[in-house]
Amino acid sequence: LVAVIGVVTVMMGYVVPQITDFIKNMDQALPPYTVALIETSNFFKAYWWAILATPFVLWGAYKGMRYGSKDFCYSADALWLKMPVAGTLIRKISIARFCQTFGSLYASGIDVIGALKAARNTVSNLALSEALESVITYVQSGESLSSALNFSGEFPSLVVRMVKVGEESGNLAPVVDKVSAFYTKDVEEAIDGMIASIEPTLTGILGIMILWIAAGVFGPIYEMMAKLDI
Numbered sequence: 001l002v003a004v005i006g007v008v009t010v011m012m013g014y015v016v017p018q019i020t021d022f023i024k025n026m027d028q029a030l031p032p033y034t035v036a037l038i039e040t041s042n043f044f045k046a047y048w049w050a051i052l053a054t055p056f057v058l059w060g061a062y063k064g065m066r067y068g069s070k071d072f073c074y075s076a077d078a079l080w081l082k083m084p085v086a087g088t089l090i091r092k093i094s095i096a097r098f099c100q101t102f103g104s105l106y107a108s109g110i111d112v113i114g115a116l117k118a119a120r121n122t123v124s125n126l127a128l129s130e131a132l133e134s135v136i137t138y139v140q141s142g143e144s145l146s147s148a149l150n151f152s153g154e155f156p157s158l159v160v161r162m163v164k165v166g167e168e169s170g171n172l173a174p175v176v177d178k179v180s181a182f183y184t185k186d187v188e189e190a191i192d193g194m195i196a197s198i199e200p201t202l203t204g205i206l207g208i209m210i211l212w213i214a215a216g217v218f219g220p221i222y223e224m225m226a227k228l229d230i
Contacts, residue, residue: 001198001202003202004202004205004206005051005052005055007206008044008206008209009044009048009051009052011209011213012040012041012043012044012045013041013044013045013048014045016037016038016041016044016213016217017041017042017045019213019217020034020037020038020041020216020217023038023217023220023221024038028220028223028224030220031216031219031220031223033212033215033216033219034215034216034217034219034220036216037212037213037216037217038216062076070126073126074126074127074130077125077126077127077128078127080125081125081127081128081154085194088190089187089190089191090125091125091128091154091156092183092186092187092190093183093187094123094124094125094128095155095156095159095179095180095183096179096180096183096184096187097119097122097123097180098119098120098122098123098132099119099159099176099177099179099180099183100177100180100184101115101118101119101122102115102116102118102119102176103172103173103174103176103177103180104173104177105118105119106172106173106176107173107174107177112139112145113136113139113140116132116135116136116139116145117136119132120132120133120136127154128154131152131153131154131155132152134148134151134152135148135149135151135152136148138151138152144164144167145163145167145172146160146161146163146164146167149163158179159179162175162176162178162179163175163176163179
């Protein structure tokens with residue numbers, strides 16, 4: 001991604017202006033896509049530093065707001081969970097970490113409440129962490145763990161059903177470990193799929209940009225040559 005941003009910035013801010021200087025001097029009307037290319041190039045040439053700095057500024061502002069406001073942090077984490085791809089991954093990663101820690105602690109003899117409180121600290125997403133706090137409250141009030149997870153509304157039905165089976169069979173720790181292993185494998189496969197799709201996506205973006213540059217530069221030239229032939 002950094003390479004693509006760098007290539008686009010160099011092409012639009014340095015290469016394209018040298019090419020379009022010739023096109024500007026042509027005594028003919030330029031097509032809209034060439035005009036758009038020239039204007040985009042002028043913008044990159046004038047504000048390349050702002051374009052390169054913007055992602056870092058936005059990221060710094062985001063981290064600063066998360067650090068300074070718990071309400072913003074909760075809203076941002078809740079929004080992340082609703083994202084089409086990232087939300088699913090974040091939820092699965094958090095569940096895998098939580099279940100692995102909870103299963104290990106519970107199997108070592110720690111009571112359910114103590115294991116829940118310790119496992120909650122492994123979840124970095126504040127929305128899920130708050131949901132686990134409500135789970136702890138439900139369990140302390142006498143609800144079963146599976147019912148508490150269901151009431152929280154943040155855990156998939158698969159997790160709820162598996163935990164319920166573990167409670168009813170008296171094998172809660174092994175069942176929770178299986179849930180953790182399932183989601184860990186699922187996350188690894190999903191990430192591998194995302195990585196495999198990143199390269200062709202970025203290649204496609206570069207291809208579209210190069211096609212745009214070629215059309216914007218050679219289109220007017222071909223039109224001028226056609227007029228000369230006439």
